[in-house]
Amino acid sequence: MLDAPEHPEPFLPDGTAEPTQPQRRLGWLRDAQLTPTRRALLLTALGGLMIAGVITVLPDTAAGGRLAGLSSGAGGLSRVNSTFDHASSGACLNWPDRVPDAAKIVDCTTEHRFEVAEAVDLKAFPGTEYGPNAAPPSPARIQQISQEQCQSAVQRYLGDKYDPNGRFAVSLLWSGEKAWRQNGERRMLCGLQLPGADNQQQAFQGKVAAVDQSKVWPAGTCLGIDPATNQPTDVPVDCASPHALEVTGAVNLAEKYPAGVPPDQEQDSYVKDTCAKVTDDYLAPLKLRTTTLTLVYSTISLPSWLAGSHQVSCSIGTTxxxxxxxxxxxxxKGALMINGRPPVPPPDIPDERLNMPAIPLPPIDLSQNQYSGSSDSSQSSQQTQSTQQTQSNQHLPGQASQTPATQSTQPSTAAPVPPGNTFLNGPPPPDQVGDQPVPAGPPLDGPPPPADAPAAPAPAGPAPGPAEPVLPPAPVQ
Known part of the structure; x- marks a missing residue:
């Protein structure tokens, strides 16, 4: 694209250059976060990964908040336009490491860093936002354009050959502010790139549709962590820097299931067992439990399998x-630190305790349970009946007693007991005496109504004998 000079000149809106020429480093920006440096960016539509290509315009706080950019002369601009004009769907672009301004179209069978899905000409858009005199879009607006245009462009380009859960990211490549202002460049390239370490792009060979898009990395790769969300970034980083996961290997399910994607449960069991063995081999002679980390793996969905992704990554980390x-x-495998502290291994467990045989359970007699249930039901019924009987035998003030009166068998000089019921704590309610309804009669404070059929009188006791004589007191001697 552009042969950027070693000390690029800051570009101002009025076309003048500042007296100083601070050296600035080209790079790749992630997550659309602005910095005071000028970088070559490639904006990613998925996950908010923003990377822009060739020339970038970013706020320069060192220049009082004014926009700064690269200046390479008219010859360089013509090379930019030539590359963008000839890059069409299916073209592959490559550039030297950390020098995206030197991007050129290459054969896709060789190493490259970007595959074009579709060229978007902003001149065809209505309105004045992208007109000849329009200001260049901000990085936030470029990211929005990428999300609006590139996701659908990649879907049209690859169809069901694109794995949305794979290692390739949907991206947008643009020529930067200088080409926008001075040469009217309005073409942007939607495509795919492979994120690499230090916000750089990994080189890959072949068309994306023809390669395995599985999200796997070599064993020993560490994947970064987003400090704002504490989530893995899926971007390789130096293991000495903060990271969330360490890759221990990969599992190729196509070797086990050549006929097609297996069911989730079967797939999960196979991946778990295989990843455990792969991790043990990677950590040997250490044991995974001594690191206090957890085995992390995933499974493959049907769309990913149909797109050609047949591998899953095995990693270790902790939540x-x-x-x-x-x-x-x-x-x-080294001086591991977890949240700033070394891991504390759990105490060793003897192998015989880790591999204890299963204890068989005694057979369950269902018939006994049914009989027991019936017995319990009978006992419950009896208890309920007893409770009801007990409640019916309990008498509160104003209620009739259900207990029959006992007849005395001893002689008594008292008057015979009149027939009828004996009431405790007063007479019963007016509507019931015992179990028989009471007909309308005199008020409750009067004598009780006569019974319909009076009972036989009680037998009379023996006649009283003569009174005993009273003896006078004995004389005192």
Whole structure:
């Protein structure tokens, strides 16, 4: 694209250059966060990864907040336009490491860093936002354009050959502010790139539709962590820097299931067992439990399988318990630090306790349970009946007693007991005496009504004998 000079001149809106020429480094920007440096960016539509290409315009706080950019002369601008004019769907672009201004179209069978899905000409858009005199779009607006245009462009380009869960990211490449202002460049390129370490792009060979898009990395790769969300970034970083996961290997499910994607449960069991073995081999002679980390793996969905993704990555890490991930420093095979502290291994457990045989359960006699249930039901019924009987035998003030009166068998000089019921704590309510309804009669404070059929009188006791004589007191001697 452009042969950027070693000390690029700051570009101002009026076309004048500042007296000083601070050296600035080209790079790749992630997550659309602005910095005071000028970088070549490639904006990613998925996940908010923003990377812009060739020339970038970013606020320069060192220049009082004014826009700064690269200046390479008219010859360089013609090369920019030539590359963008000839890059069409299916073209592959490559550039030297950290020098995206030197991008050129290459054969896709060789190493490249960007595959074009579709060229978007902003001149065809209505309105004046992209007109000849319009100001260049801000990085936030470019990211919005990428999300609006590039996602659908990649879907049209790859169809069902694109794995949305794979390692390639949907991106947008643009020529930058200088080409926008001075040469009227309005073409942007939607495509795919492979994020790499230090916000750079990894080189890959072949068309995306023809390669395995599985999100796998070599064993020993550490994946970064977003400090704002404590989530893995899926971007390789140096293991000495903060990271969330350490890759221990990969599992190729196509070797086990050549006929097609297996069911989720079967797939999960196979991946878990295989990843455990791969991790043990990676950590040997260490044991995973001594690192206090957890085995992390995923499964493959049907759309990913149909797109050609047949591998899953095995990793180790640990969560915080609130949905976030712990921050790791250094490799698990070295001086590992978890959230700033070394891991505390759990006490060793003898092998015989780890592999204890299963204890068989005694057979369950269902017939006994049914009989027991019937017995329990009978006992419950009896208890209920007894409770009802007890409640009916309990008498509160104003209620009739259900207990029959006992007849005395001893002689008594008292008057015979009149027939009828004996009432405790007063007479019963007016509507019931015992179990028989009471007909209308005199008020309750009067004598009780006569019974319909009076009972036989009680037998009379023996006649009283003569009174005993009273003896006078004996004389005192």
């Amino acid at each position: 915080l318990g609130n949905g976030g991930w712990s921050t790791l420093l250094n490799s698990a």
